[in-house]
Each structure stands twice: as structure tokens, then as C-alpha cells.
Amino acid sequence: MFFASDNWAGAHPAINERLLRESTRFAAAYGTSDLDRAVEARFNEIFEREVSVFFVATGTAANSLALASVARPGGVVFCHSEAHVIEDECGAPDFFSGMRMVPVEGPLGKMNMKNLGARIARYPQDAVHHGRAAAITMTQATEVGSVYTLDEIAAIAQTARAHGLPLHMDGARFANALVALDTTPAEMTWKRGVDILSFGGTKNGCWCAEAIVFFNPEMARELPFIRKRTAQLFSKSRFIAAQFEAYLKDGLWLELATHANAMADRLRDGISGSNSARLAWPTQSNEVFAIVPIDTMKKAHEKGAKFYDWLEPRDMSEPAGEGEMLIRLVTSFASTAHDVDAFLAAIG
Amino acid sequence: MFFASDNWAGAHPAINERLLRESTRFAAAYGTSDLDRAVEARFNEIFEREVSVFFVATGTAANSLALASVARPGGVVFCHSEAHVIEDECGAPDFFSGMRMVPVEGPLGKMNMKNLGARIARYPQDAVHHGRAAAITMTQATEVGSVYTLDEIAAIAQTARAHGLPLHMDGARFANALVALDTTPAEMTWKRGVDILSFGGTKNGCWCAEAIVFFNPEMARELPFIRKRTAQLFSKSRFIAAQFEAYLKDGLWLELATHANAMADRLRDGISGSNSARLAWPTQSNEVFAIVPIDTMKKAHEKGAKFYDWLEPRDMSEPAGEGEMLIRLVTSFASTAHDVDAFLAAIG
Amino acid sequence: MFFASDNWAGAHPAINERLLRESTRFAAAYGTSDLDRAVEARFNEIFEREVSVFFVATGTAANSLALASVARPGGVVFCHSEAHVIEDECGAPDFFSGMRMVPVEGPLGKMNMKNLGARIARYPQDAVHHGRAAAITMTQATEVGSVYTLDEIAAIAQTARAHGLPLHMDGARFANALVALDTTPAEMTWKRGVDILSFGGTKNGCWCAEAIVFFNPEMARELPFIRKRTAQLFSKSRFIAAQFEAYLKDGLWLELATHANAMADRLRDGISGSNSARLAWPTQSNEVFAIVPIDTMKKAHEKGAKFYDWLEPRDMSEPAGEGEMLIRLVTSFASTAHDVDAFLAAIG
Amino acid sequence: MFFASDNWAGAHPAINERLLRESTRFAAAYGTSDLDRAVEARFNEIFEREVSVFFVATGTAANSLALASVARPGGVVFCHSEAHVIEDECGAPDFFSGMRMVPVEGPLGKMNMKNLGARIARYPQDAVHHGRAAAITMTQATEVGSVYTLDEIAAIAQTARAHGLPLHMDGARFANALVALDTTPAEMTWKRGVDILSFGGTKNGCWCAEAIVFFNPEMARELPFIRKRTAQLFSKSRFIAAQFEAYLKDGLWLELATHANAMADRLRDGISGSNSARLAWPTQSNEVFAIVPIDTMKKAHEKGAKFYDWLEPRDMSEPAGEGEMLIRLVTSFASTAHDVDAFLAAIG
Structure with a gap:
């Protein structure tokens, strides 16, 4: 009767089997192996477009580095007041991005659009004293298990675009939201205006598989250096890749x-x-x-x-x-x- | 003919087997499981004393967080001029600790004692402009495969003590040095004056197993928060523990x-x-x-x-x-x- | 009819006169002159006890460095939801201290005690995920011109003590509050439990005179390095001292x-x-x-x-x-x- | 017989007189006054082109914020091994920019061109592990009183351009170098390829007047936020402006x-x-x-x-x-x- 969290579960046999197979060979380190490349290409298929993919150690790292990639001095990031980035990551997003998380209220773990608009209005692009709006981050599925509809995602993205802000989605439970909506990865992300995704595998059957997915490659430009400088580049990166390969295989x-x-x-x-x-x-x-x-x-x-x-x-x-x-x-x-x-x- | 690096190798069967076994059960997340505790206790045996152990994702993280745990504003850290911390970690130790790495020359990857003394003398404890000496870090085995003798370690530790500086050892290849010297983990570390150790398992048969070992528990006091804030706390931490359990079992x-x-x-x-x-x-x-x-x-x-x-x-x-x-x-x-x-x- | 802000005013003639006199002589740089020392001693008299005093360039610097001096990894700082530190300093306190400002609501610019207690309870000392309570900062006079009574200060200090938190007071308008309460500097600060004070002179007749005053010298230990590393140590520091000398002279x-x-x-x-x-x-x-x-x-x-x-x-x-x-x-x-x-x- | 440093001197009467005059009026705060604007325009004349000017509190701040404005994750900055930025600022440039200072040897305080080239070659733009070249900073006049010739400045700038690196000049003693070379501000900076200048007035007769001058306005884009977030925006900024006005008047x-x-x-x-x-x-x-x-x-x-x-x-x-x-x-x-x-x- 283990219902404390989905990260109390172990790992799925198919993922173990793939790891086992990977362990018997030599391959290039630091994310440069053939397998790393193949799995990156697999993400293109999953998302029906060219994406930039970066493996990291934890979901907190995925969120923090995603936000660091769009960091601006004095920037503020809007998130739901109960979001993981503001309540459960010990300030890691602030530490890595140098930005502040500003809470937006809303029922059932979702940002209310009016509150979001009001908050953004408080931080215009020339607000040297207050700080300026720099990004929006939303969680799908949310901390309280609710799921933004595709229209709700599009509405937030529209607000983001209107203010020139990148939109990040914390997808620690991306797969659970996806099947709940019975839609596709593309529809739930870039087709609705999401720019960056924390794509979580750990809670859903991997033992350690988290990725940052950039739909806008320009935003990924500094990520290789950001990732190394934050000690998130695995030497045996291909063992993350191997998990994702099995995870994404045959649905x-x-x-x-x-x-x-x-x-x-x-x-x-x-x-x-x-x-x-x-x-x-x-x-x-x-x-x-x-x-x-x-x-x-x-x-x-x-x-x-x-x-x-x-x-x-x-x-x-x-x-x-x-x-x-x-x-x-x-x-x-x-x-x-x-x-x-x-x-x-x-x-x- | 794979001699590019020891991190091009896969993982040892005994480690895979242990991971496999771990994957079938539920257990508490974030390093609080029974297995995490058991492996921490195992480190006490290995080092013949009570130690504080923290698992992290990469060797760069181990080094960076070890130094962050003894960080002081305006502090400088002395290391060999070819050390991994200064040459191969993209500034991660600086980023995490807020300190600067100051190079000390010496042949064959080892700091020369005279050079070390001269460098430390340049940064006394009241040197507000230059910055002040805050730590020494040494690599065992070094970047060029040489090994500090036990006496050499003791000599560096003596210098560290004389200036009130903690001594960190980067043990990415700790086991290789240990068997080269035919000595014990205790002798090569705290018995010679080492305060903190980056204990690497990845290069020697694990696929991802790095730990920070504190021989001085006082220095570990802030580490739980430092680790979480730097996105290095694995949710399924016990899979690191499982690797170490197999790694350390029966030699x-x-x-x-x-x-x-x-x-x-x-x-x-x-x-x-x-x-x-x-x-x-x-x-x-x-x-x-x-x-x-x-x-x-x-x-x-x-x-x-x-x-x-x-x-x-x-x-x-x-x-x-x-x-x-x-x-x-x-x-x-x-x-x-x-x-x-x-x-x-x-x-x- | 200049009522935009008290920092639109110029400087008082007595302060100018003192600056003029200072300008004709040579003296040691970086805060080590006889005048720097004398003015530091003057603060002891003003506060009726030994204090540690550090001059900085701006009120934002005073607040940020004060909080940096008590920084803890993963720490959160409680402040009123409209406080300068959270709303008007572009995240400088977060940047310098590495901590997050957590807003506490309350009418008329003052933290409500019940809200403060509830917020602190959310961040206990072992809350690795949420972060932990690390400091309280209050503003006297507040952003909306109200003034905490001596009893209200004591009540906040008592809460701070109960949770082992240092209490900082942002005194950008310290003098205005002091005369409003018709009390003494000692009574309004350390006698009521304040540990660190941002003592502002700029808004009240100086042209650039801000100081951090520590009533607990232990907390000031790292400040000399923090101040230099944050580029806040004036070479001709004595010109700040000169302003304060005139400012504090004869009331x-x-x-x-x-x-x-x-x-x-x-x-x-x-x-x-x-x-x-x-x-x-x-x-x-x-x-x-x-x-x-x-x-x-x-x-x-x-x-x-x-x-x-x-x-x-x-x-x-x-x-x-x-x-x-x-x-x-x-x-x-x-x-x-x-x-x-x-x-x-x-x-x- | 005061020869300890030029920052032991007081302030010139003409500068005092101008400060005195400024002190009697009201004016807009935070660098938005008419005087701030006028002095910014004056810099355009001095440098014979449109420049962006930002006043800061100290020379260390000018250097640090200049480098922060061109910061890149994992970046390294090349400077002479005895430069103020690496030896005398307690790591402030590292702290503000998040980059590392890499020393380049050379006689008489000047970087040797061959050494500079060799150092840059060590940090190519894809060097995720080493870090990548991000800027060059030179000091004019140098720490040991020598002066780069115009040709030497041009040679360094050419190297900078060849590698796509911005060139910063630490001009704490800019005026002394300028008259030593008997040239113009334009010739000694942007006409030779300098992108950013720390323009110091404090050591040469002001009591506190330091400015960052951008010849490439694109690089200044983030500076307003960087400056505020680093607590370097004076509320009564016009008192810095006043000093510069007198300083630059009639030569x-x-x-x-x-x-x-x-x-x-x-x-x-x-x-x-x-x-x-x-x-x-x-x-x-x-x-x-x-x-x-x-x-x-x-x-x-x-x-x-x-x-x-x-x-x-x-x-x-x-x-x-x-x-x-x-x-x-x-x-x-x-x-x-x-x-x-x-x-x-x-x-x-």
C-alpha cells in the first residue's frame, strides 16, 4: 500500500533490461555516444519536430536549468503559488537562474489568468526597482493532480507571447497529464506555445531519467555550458539515454x-x-x-x-x-x- | 582497445545485479530509505570511523559541494595547476562555493610544498583585497596518474592545519590510488589529515555513484541544504546506494x-x-x-x-x-x- | 513643491562644510583612517554600546549585505509583503545573500504577528525541500510611513529569538521613526532585540551615507570580506565617515x-x-x-x-x-x- | 610626504564647489535628473561618439559590472597576472560575472601577446569542460605604472576581435595614461578597439566618481538591471554626476x-x-x-x-x-x- 509518492516505486523491467545491455560495452562519455545521439533523435519523433534535448540528474535540475537558460538580470518568473519550483526545490531555481519566483494564485494548482496578468503588469520591462518579467513556468500535471486543458495551456502561452516571455512547463508528471488529456506530446507543448519542457521519466518507471527539451533551439544555446558548470553532465550519460530509449519504445x-x-x-x-x-x-x-x-x-x-x-x-x-x-x-x-x-x- | 577514459567503460555485473534487485520494491525517496541508511553505515566500516556521507550525481558535484561546505566569502582554494577542479569542471567549484581556485605548480600533477606555502602566504586571513586562504584540495590519484605517498598527504595536511584550512581530496580514482599504495581507506585519508573526500565509484565499475565523505561532521552541517539547493538530491537515491552496496561488498x-x-x-x-x-x-x-x-x-x-x-x-x-x-x-x-x-x- | 521622495533633496550645509574640510587633507584609504575609526566610535555612543559599523554605498547594499552576513544555504527571509527588500531592490538581497524573501501580509506596512508565525512554521530547520527560516527583516519607518511601536518591535524580536532567527531592521528612515516615537536609538533597536540595522543617512540630509550596524559582533565576522567582494568598500571611505560625523554631531x-x-x-x-x-x-x-x-x-x-x-x-x-x-x-x-x-x- | 596611494588624496576644490552648488536644490533620484543626463552627454563629447555611461560606487564595481555585462556561462576572462581584477578585488569580478579570471604573464604589468594567444587557445568556444574564452581585460595605466602604447592596445584588440571577445579596459588611472601618451580619449579606447571602459575619477581628484563607459551600446543593454541588482545605483546619483561635470570641465x-x-x-x-x-x-x-x-x-x-x-x-x-x-x-x-x-x- 505505497501511495506516498510515485518516486517510491522502483524501475520497470524493460528499463532494467536495457540498462543491463548497455553496461557490457564501452562508449564515449559525457553525452557524446551514439546512443545519446539516437535517443536525442527519438525525442524529435516523439515531439514531431526538431528539439534540443539535455539529460540531467533530477527534476529540480531540469526546472532550474530550463529557467537558467532564459535568465535575465533582475528577472522574475511567474509560477503557481504551490508550484514545486517555489515550494519544494529549496530555492534551486533561484540559485541557478539568479531570478526570483513570484507566486500567482489560482484554484486547484492552476494559475488564474487574471491573477497572472496582474502580476506580470507589476513587473514591466523597464522596472529597474521592482525587477522585470522574464518567464512563466507552469506544471503539468499540477502539484495537486489537476491537469491544464489544451486551451488553458494556449491561453497562458498567449499571455507569455504578448509580454515577450518564454513559457516553461514542468513535466515531472508529463506522461500522466498526457494520457489524461488523451492528446499528443506535440499538442500539449509547442503546438500550444510551450518553449521549454522538463520531461520527467523518473516518477513513471525509470530510476533516474530527466531531460530538458527545448522547442526553441535558440534558448538552448548556453545550456551545454550551464549544464557542465552546474555539475549536471553525467560522464556515463548514455545510461540515462538507455533508460529513455526503453521508456519511449513502443509506447x-x-x-x-x-x-x-x-x-x-x-x-x-x-x-x-x-x-x-x-x-x-x-x-x-x-x-x-x-x-x-x-x-x-x-x-x-x-x-x-x-x-x-x-x-x-x-x-x-x-x-x-x-x-x-x-x-x-x-x-x-x-x-x-x-x-x-x-x-x-x-x-x- | 578503449583507453580514452575509464568513464567509457560500462558497469560491472555485480552492480547491475544489485540494481535489478532494488528495482522491484518500493522504498522511501530522497535518501531516507533503509538501504540509504545501511550504505551510509557501510562507509563507517570502510573508513573505520563515523563519517557523514552524501550521494551526488557527478564527480564535479562531489568536488564542488565539498568545497561549498567550507566556503567563506572572499575565500581562495589551493589546487594543483592541472587539477580537475580548475581545468575540467567549467568553473563549477567556483560557482557552487563562491570561491576562486588558485593554482599551485608542481611536477607530475602534485603540488610542490614550497609553492603551496608561498601561495598560502599571499592570502592571509585579513587580506580583504587579495582574498583569504580557505581550503586546500588535492587529487588522489592525480590527473596524470601519479599517486601522493602517505607522507606527502600528511605533509599537505600539516600545512593545511598550520593555516587553519580544511583539506579536501578529490578521489575520482580513489580506489586506484589505494591499491597502488597498498594501504587502507583510513590511512590514506583522515589518519593523514584529510577532512573531506570525493569518493568516486563511477570510473571504477558503477554507472553513476559518487559520494562526498566528511570525516569532520561539523563541516557537513549545511550539506543537506546545499545539496538540495544545487539539484543534487536524487528522488530515487537508493539506486545510488545500491550501486555502492555492491561496489563495497567483499572488496x-x-x-x-x-x-x-x-x-x-x-x-x-x-x-x-x-x-x-x-x-x-x-x-x-x-x-x-x-x-x-x-x-x-x-x-x-x-x-x-x-x-x-x-x-x-x-x-x-x-x-x-x-x-x-x-x-x-x-x-x-x-x-x-x-x-x-x-x-x-x-x-x- | 518636491514631495516625490526624500532622496530628491540635496545635502545639508553642515554636512557640506564637513566634506569640504575633509577634502583638503591626505588620509589612509579603504576605511582605515583616523576619521573612519572616530566615527565608528561615535556610533558606540549613539547606540550606548559597542557596535560594529560598516559604510556602504546605498540602502539596498546595506540591506543586502546585512542579510548576506547571516546567510544560510536554502534559507528564507521573512519580510512584509510591500517591503523595499522584496519589492524595490531588483532582487539584490536575494543575489547577495543567496536566500529568498518570503512575504508576510499585514495592514499599514507592518507584518501581522499571526501571519509571521504561520509563515515561519512553514519553514522548519530541517525542511530541506521547502527551505528553512533564516532571518526576519522589518522596516522602520515602513514603506507606507507607519512606525512599529517599541512593543511591536519587541514582539517580532521575541518570535525571532524563539525560532533562533536574527532580526534585521531596515532603517532607511530610522531617524524619522526615532523622533516619531520620541525614544533612543538603543531602545528602538538592540534593547528590543534587533541584531542588525541598516542605518540610513542619505534620505535625511547626507548625500551618500549608509551604514550597517551590528549589535551582535559575531554576525559581523565575515562582513569585511563580503563588503569588498561586493564592491562596496570605498577607497575614500572617510568621505562617508565625514558625512556621518556632521550628521550625528549635536543632534x-x-x-x-x-x-x-x-x-x-x-x-x-x-x-x-x-x-x-x-x-x-x-x-x-x-x-x-x-x-x-x-x-x-x-x-x-x-x-x-x-x-x-x-x-x-x-x-x-x-x-x-x-x-x-x-x-x-x-x-x-x-x-x-x-x-x-x-x-x-x-x-x- | 603622502605617496602610499593616489586614493589617500582628498578632493579638488573645483569639485567641492560643484558639489556644494548641487546640494542646495531638489532633483530627480536614481540617475534620472537633468544633471545626470547632461553629464552623460558630456561623455559623448569627451569620447567623440555616442556612449552609454553608468555611474557606480567603486572602481571594483566598475570592473565587475563591466565584465558582468558580457558574462557567459562557463566563461573565462583573460587579464594580466598582477591585474587589480585578479589580485586586489577579493573575487568581486568573479562574483558579479560568474566568470573566472585567467592570468596572462608579461613583463611590466602588460600581457605578453604570445602568452595571451596561448591562453585563449586553451579555451575554445566549445570547451565545455575547460570553459570558454569570454572577454579580455587590460589595465591602463597598469598596476606597475607602465602604459600600453596605442599600437599595443590595437594589437590586443585585434586578438580580441579575432576570437570574438569583447575588450575591457580598467581605467582607474585612465587620465594618467592619457596624458602620458599625449593622445585623446577616443584614440586610446574605441578607435583602437576597446569596447568597455572603467573610467575612474576618484584617484584623480574626485572623492567618489567612477563610471562604466560602453562604446558598444548593445553590451550595455542589461546594465541598468545589473547595476540595481548589485546595489550600485545611487539614489542621489546626481552627486556623482556633479563631480564628473567639474572634473571634465575645461580640461x-x-x-x-x-x-x-x-x-x-x-x-x-x-x-x-x-x-x-x-x-x-x-x-x-x-x-x-x-x-x-x-x-x-x-x-x-x-x-x-x-x-x-x-x-x-x-x-x-x-x-x-x-x-x-x-x-x-x-x-x-x-x-x-x-x-x-x-x-x-x-x-x-
Whole structure:
């Protein structure tokens, strides 16, 4: 009953098998091997266009270096007030980019367009004292499991364009959002105006596979130096490439995300039919947020269920009452129907 | 005939096997799993004392964060003029620590003690304009394959202590030096006065396993925050731990280094007995530097041998003559006697 | 009718006279002259205890270096949501300290204690992902001209102590607050728990005189290096010292602030008795905020009055209505009753 | 007998008079006043072309921000091994630009062209590991009082252009070099290929007046934000402008530098005719380097002479012998023939 996070899961057998095969040969280091090149080309196919791809060690690195690549002195970056970049990366995006993250409020983990516009207006391009707008970053799927629709992405991109700002997407759970929307990687990114993507594989079946994908190659120009200077260039880079090769092969990544989302739906259904718990908000990807009695939560923990309680968003419509708590349940490629049902039984 | 670098090798089967086993289970993320803890404890045994251990993504990260942990505003760090930290890490140590690397000359990749003393004297603790001495970093084995003796390490440590400076050791090839000296990890480090070690596993059979080891826990106090803020905290950290577990089990790591060094010795012997090439300087670990006719070098390349030419050190006793070149040959756990002999045949 | 800002004023004759006298002699550079020492000692008298004093070029520098002196990796600094450090310094405090400014809401430019507590609770000392609480900074007088009472300062300091956080005070308008409270420098700072003070002289009659004052000398230990490394050490530092000497002599600084505040009171009285304008909130130091019809504002501008419109705070009790605006009027040592009356006449 | 440094001098009466006049009026803050504009225009005349001018607090700031304006990730900056930027600014240029200073050797404080070429060759534009060449900075006059000829400046600029590197000139003693060469500001800078100039007024009669002058406006694009973010934007900026106005009026600056250089020549002549001392190398601007018996030096100190001993350059042709020392004597606008003669008498 492991629902603490999708990064508590291990790695998928197909990915292991590919790593094993890679381990028996020699190849050029620092991202210059034939395999590195082949996988970079594979990203072109996945995204239906020429892209620039850079492997890095962590999702935090992907976000931070993506923003560093469009850094401007005195720049500010707009993100949702609960975004990973502002709340969960210990200031790494600020450290690497030299810019500040400015929070934009909005319900269900999504930036509200009016708030976004108001915030940008506060930082015009000649605002030497305040600082100036330099980028927008959005998270897909969001920290609370919601998913921006294609139109919502396009609307944010339009605002970005109107102000001359690059748009970055934190795709730590990109695959989960993709299958939730039943769309293509191209449609969910550059066709809607996204410039840079943090493409995460770790949470969805790899053990360490994160990439920065640039749809605008001009923005990638300094990245090779930024990456080396930030100690993110793996010597045996091809082992990241190998994971991505297996991950992207024959739609494995979509299959794994579909499974994770289905497990979340199963949890959702169980909870909404339950007497002891209720959904905090609709489930859209692989994260389920529920309000449960504290006693129930304790019992579940005692029975071995792993999950975290969660800080309630400001704008929550029906917050937890006396003796209740908000909890987060995350499913992954490795979650099983058996475990979901065990958990549902545990909370009664 | 892969002698370009030890990071061109793959990964050892025992390490793969351990990774495979790890991949099938769930475990806590961000370095808090039982396995992370167990491997940290294993480092205590290896070093015969309580140590603080932090896994990071690359050797550059290990060096940079080690220096960041002892950073002081306006600080300067003394290193050999050909050291990796100053010549091959794109300024990452400067970026992470906010300090400057100041080169100290010395033959065969080792800092000369007199030069070191003179350099330190230039940066006293009240030198607001010049900057002040803040740390010493040494490389074991060095960039040119030489190995500091235990006495030489103690002498540098004594200088460090005399000036109140922490001593860091870049051990990207720690195991190769260790078996070359036929000593213990404790003897080669804290018993001789080393405070912080970059402990490298990647070049010696892992695919990605680097650790910072603190013998002085006080210096490690800020590292958890430094590591997260620099995007070096793996979510599935236990996969690094798993590699180290296998690496350190039953002396595998020493076995692999012993093999690599033996292959270097075999190369060395072949070259010193050759008519077409000569050793540039004595071989002490897993790197062989040779002077070869350019024609010979080209032929070897044509036959598929992989190796790099090398910039001659200033203090080289017998530099390459007309029509000759200095080349570097690196062996690894994966080098074979067959390959060595093929190479020797290729250069005639 | 110059009410745009107190930094639009020139310099007081007594300060000019002292500068003139200083200019005719030779003296040691970089803050080591007899005069530098004497003025440092003068600060001890002013604050009734041993303090460490460092001159810097700007108020932004004073704030940024003060925070840099207590910087911790991954640290966050709490400040009012409208504070200069977060809204008007282009991210300089973040750049110099490597920390993030986290906004705390509260009416009239003052941090609300409950909000402050809640924010600090979000960043405990082991919060590697969120970051950890590292400092509190408050502004006295605030950006909107209000003044923390001595008890309010003590309450913030108590919270700081309870969490082991240093407390910094941005005193760009320190003198104006001091005379408003009719208290002593010691009472308004270290006796209430302030650790570091940005002591501003520029807005109150100097042309360039800013100092960082440490009540806790331990926190000043790294400042000499931080200041040089940030290009804030004047070679002819004694010209800053000279300004401060004259400024602090015979209570000149208090006299000038008393005058500025009195001019603000005169403005306030005129506006509260006016038909065309009303006070936005009570006047406590040398800043008056008023709500005026846009037409009136335009006319005043046409007649040569200089002042800025102002962004309304979120928590404003009676915001501007249709056809009205919020404006800010700042008085200084150089403001005259004649100018105040002319302005009041201009707005009818 | 003040020959310790030209920054031990006070300020020239004409500059004081102008400051005095400025102090009595109100004017717009943060560099937006009419006077700021007028002085910027004055720089256009001085340099016979449109330039971008930015006032900053210190020479270290001018150098650091100039380099920050052309910063590239992983960039290295070439400078003479004894340059102020690498030896006397506590790492400020590294801190502000994020780049590393790489030393180039050469006699008499000037970069040797062959050494410069060799160093640049080490850092090609794709050198992700080493870092890449990003700028050249030269000092005019140099740290040891020598002056690059116009042809030498042109040669360095040609090398810079050939590698696509911007060329910065540290002109802390710009006026002294200018009158030494008897040329024009335009000839000594942009007409020879200099892109950015640190234009110093402090050492030559101002009390605090430093400017960054961009001959290539494109390079200045980010400077307004860089300057604010580094706390170098004065609120009462016009007091810097006022100093420069007086400084540049009717050739005052050239007059002062001519005087300083003449005083250095007088010192030089006295020393070369002396029995007790000898010139260490030829005097070209306002710095005289002499080798004197230690006893003589002590006596001069006892008689009240102020000067510093100096670290001998590596390439010194006739180093100090037993019982001798190298000393530096700096003259300024405020030096008098009487003081020079008194010093010469003091050393016998």
C-alpha cells in the first residue's frame, strides 16, 4: 500500500533490461555516444519536430536549468503559488537562474489568468526597482493532480507571447497529464506555445531519467555550458539515454502512465463510494486527494499504508472539519489493484 | 582497445545485479530509505570511523559541494595547476562555493610544498583585497596518474592545519590510488589529515555513484541544504546506494581497481619495451602517459584504438620531439589483457 | 513643491562644510583612517554600546549585505509583503545573500504577528525541500510611513529569538521613526532585540551615507570580506565617515528628522481639513498618503508639484473610488512650510 | 610626504564647489535628473561618439559590472597576472560575472601577446569542460605604472576581435595614461578597439566618481538591471554626476593628471640621481617603483613618509639584493614639489 509518492516505486523491467545491455560495452562519455545521439533523435519523433534535448540528474535540475537558460538580470518568473519550483526545490531555481519566483494564485494548482496578468503588469520591462518579467513556468500535471486543458495551456502561452516571455512547463508528471488529456506530446507543448519542457521519466518507471527539451533551439544555446558548470553532465550519460530509449519504445511510457492513472481512478471511485472519506477535489491524473477522519488515517498507517498528509490550499472549497485531515495518495506504474483495494479496505 | 577514459567503460555485473534487485520494491525517496541508511553505515566500516556521507550525481558535484561546505566569502582554494577542479569542471567549484581556485605548480600533477606555502602566504586571513586562504584540495590519484605517498598527504595536511584550512581530496580514482599504495581507506585519508573526500565509484565499475565523505561532521552541517539547493538530491537515491552496496561488498571495488592498475602496468611494460614509443613518466595507477610518433598514433587510431592526446605539462622532463606526441591511455575494470596486447601490437 | 521622495533633496550645509574640510587633507584609504575609526566610535555612543559599523554605498547594499552576513544555504527571509527588500531592490538581497524573501501580509506596512508565525512554521530547520527560516527583516519607518511601536518591535524580536532567527531592521528612515516615537536609538533597536540595522543617512540630509550596524559582533565576522567582494568598500571611505560625523554631531540628524516629520504633519493637517482630498491612513513619520481626485492630481502636477501615485495595498480600509487616486507625499529636511502650503493651495 | 596611494588624496576644490552648488536644490533620484543626463552627454563629447555611461560606487564595481555585462556561462576572462581584477578585488569580478579570471604573464604589468594567444587557445568556444574564452581585460595605466602604447592596445584588440571577445579596459588611472601618451580619449579606447571602459575619477581628484563607459551600446543593454541588482545605483546619483561635470570641465582632469605625472617624474629624477636608491623600472605615469636599502626605507617612514613596499614581479630584471626592498610611490593631483623634495631628502 505505497501511495506516498510515485518516486517510491522502483524501475520497470524493460528499463532494467536495457540498462543491463548497455553496461557490457564501452562508449564515449559525457553525452557524446551514439546512443545519446539516437535517443536525442527519438525525442524529435516523439515531439514531431526538431528539439534540443539535455539529460540531467533530477527534476529540480531540469526546472532550474530550463529557467537558467532564459535568465535575465533582475528577472522574475511567474509560477503557481504551490508550484514545486517555489515550494519544494529549496530555492534551486533561484540559485541557478539568479531570478526570483513570484507566486500567482489560482484554484486547484492552476494559475488564474487574471491573477497572472496582474502580476506580470507589476513587473514591466523597464522596472529597474521592482525587477522585470522574464518567464512563466507552469506544471503539468499540477502539484495537486489537476491537469491544464489544451486551451488553458494556449491561453497562458498567449499571455507569455504578448509580454515577450518564454513559457516553461514542468513535466515531472508529463506522461500522466498526457494520457489524461488523451492528446499528443506535440499538442500539449509547442503546438500550444510551450518553449521549454522538463520531461520527467523518473516518477513513471525509470530510476533516474530527466531531460530538458527545448522547442526553441535558440534558448538552448548556453545550456551545454550551464549544464557542465552546474555539475549536471553525467560522464556515463548514455545510461540515462538507455533508460529513455526503453521508456519511449513502443509506447511503454504511455502504458505506464495509463496504468498509474487507472489506479488513481480506482482509488477515487473507492473513496467517493466510501462512508469514512471523501474526495477533496476531482482526480485528473495519478494523484488523489481525500479528506479522512484522523482516526481512520492512523488506522491505515498502522496497517502499513504509506501516504502523506497535505497542507490545505487557501482556496479549498470544502476544507477538512474537526477531527479530519487532508491526505494525498499517489499511484505509479508499480501500483496494483490489489494494493488499492487493500487500502480502501483499510480506511473502511 | 578503449583507453580514452575509464568513464567509457560500462558497469560491472555485480552492480547491475544489485540494481535489478532494488528495482522491484518500493522504498522511501530522497535518501531516507533503509538501504540509504545501511550504505551510509557501510562507509563507517570502510573508513573505520563515523563519517557523514552524501550521494551526488557527478564527480564535479562531489568536488564542488565539498568545497561549498567550507566556503567563506572572499575565500581562495589551493589546487594543483592541472587539477580537475580548475581545468575540467567549467568553473563549477567556483560557482557552487563562491570561491576562486588558485593554482599551485608542481611536477607530475602534485603540488610542490614550497609553492603551496608561498601561495598560502599571499592570502592571509585579513587580506580583504587579495582574498583569504580557505581550503586546500588535492587529487588522489592525480590527473596524470601519479599517486601522493602517505607522507606527502600528511605533509599537505600539516600545512593545511598550520593555516587553519580544511583539506579536501578529490578521489575520482580513489580506489586506484589505494591499491597502488597498498594501504587502507583510513590511512590514506583522515589518519593523514584529510577532512573531506570525493569518493568516486563511477570510473571504477558503477554507472553513476559518487559520494562526498566528511570525516569532520561539523563541516557537513549545511550539506543537506546545499545539496538540495544545487539539484543534487536524487528522488530515487537508493539506486545510488545500491550501486555502492555492491561496489563495497567483499572488496569488489579493490578487486576492480587492482585489475585496472594491472592492465596499466601491462601497457607500461609493453611501451617501455617498445621501439616506437616511450613512457612520458612513471605509471603509478591506471593511467599511462606515453610519447609516440604521430604516425604511430594515427595508425593506432585507424585500427580502432581509442585514446586522447594530452597537453604537455610545463615541467615535463623529456618533452615530445619533432613528429611526436604525448598521449594518455586509461585502463579500467573492463580493460582486458587482450585489448592491451592488441594496442601494443597496433603501435608496433 | 518636491514631495516625490526624500532622496530628491540635496545635502545639508553642515554636512557640506564637513566634506569640504575633509577634502583638503591626505588620509589612509579603504576605511582605515583616523576619521573612519572616530566615527565608528561615535556610533558606540549613539547606540550606548559597542557596535560594529560598516559604510556602504546605498540602502539596498546595506540591506543586502546585512542579510548576506547571516546567510544560510536554502534559507528564507521573512519580510512584509510591500517591503523595499522584496519589492524595490531588483532582487539584490536575494543575489547577495543567496536566500529568498518570503512575504508576510499585514495592514499599514507592518507584518501581522499571526501571519509571521504561520509563515515561519512553514519553514522548519530541517525542511530541506521547502527551505528553512533564516532571518526576519522589518522596516522602520515602513514603506507606507507607519512606525512599529517599541512593543511591536519587541514582539517580532521575541518570535525571532524563539525560532533562533536574527532580526534585521531596515532603517532607511530610522531617524524619522526615532523622533516619531520620541525614544533612543538603543531602545528602538538592540534593547528590543534587533541584531542588525541598516542605518540610513542619505534620505535625511547626507548625500551618500549608509551604514550597517551590528549589535551582535559575531554576525559581523565575515562582513569585511563580503563588503569588498561586493564592491562596496570605498577607497575614500572617510568621505562617508565625514558625512556621518556632521550628521550625528549635536543632534543634527534628529533635528532634521523632526523637521521633516513636522512638515508631514503640516501636510496631513492641510489634507484632513481639505474638501478635495482625504488621508488614506494616519501619518506617523515623513510620508503622507492621500486619496485625491485625478483631476486635482493633474492640476497639482501642472503647477509643478512633484509626487508619485501609489499602488493601493490589498488591505486598505477605504480605497480610492471612481475618479480618485492614491498618492504619496514625502517630506525631508529640505521641505519648507512655504512649499507645503503651496501644495495644499494647489490641490485646493 | 603622502605617496602610499593616489586614493589617500582628498578632493579638488573645483569639485567641492560643484558639489556644494548641487546640494542646495531638489532633483530627480536614481540617475534620472537633468544633471545626470547632461553629464552623460558630456561623455559623448569627451569620447567623440555616442556612449552609454553608468555611474557606480567603486572602481571594483566598475570592473565587475563591466565584465558582468558580457558574462557567459562557463566563461573565462583573460587579464594580466598582477591585474587589480585578479589580485586586489577579493573575487568581486568573479562574483558579479560568474566568470573566472585567467592570468596572462608579461613583463611590466602588460600581457605578453604570445602568452595571451596561448591562453585563449586553451579555451575554445566549445570547451565545455575547460570553459570558454569570454572577454579580455587590460589595465591602463597598469598596476606597475607602465602604459600600453596605442599600437599595443590595437594589437590586443585585434586578438580580441579575432576570437570574438569583447575588450575591457580598467581605467582607474585612465587620465594618467592619457596624458602620458599625449593622445585623446577616443584614440586610446574605441578607435583602437576597446569596447568597455572603467573610467575612474576618484584617484584623480574626485572623492567618489567612477563610471562604466560602453562604446558598444548593445553590451550595455542589461546594465541598468545589473547595476540595481548589485546595489550600485545611487539614489542621489546626481552627486556623482556633479563631480564628473567639474572634473571634465575645461580640461581639469587632464590638468590634474599632468600634475600627478610631473610629480612622479620629479621623484623619478631624484631617485635616479640618488646614491641610496635606484629605479626598479622606468616611470611612465604617476607611479614610481624604486629599490631602496631597508634602512633608508625605515628612516623615511620615521620622518613621516607614507608609501608601501611591493611584491616583486616574477620577471623583474634587477631584483632587490640583500638588505634592499622594492617600494611603490604614487603621486596625485594633491602632491606638491615640496613634498617630493622632502621625500628625496629623507632617503638621502
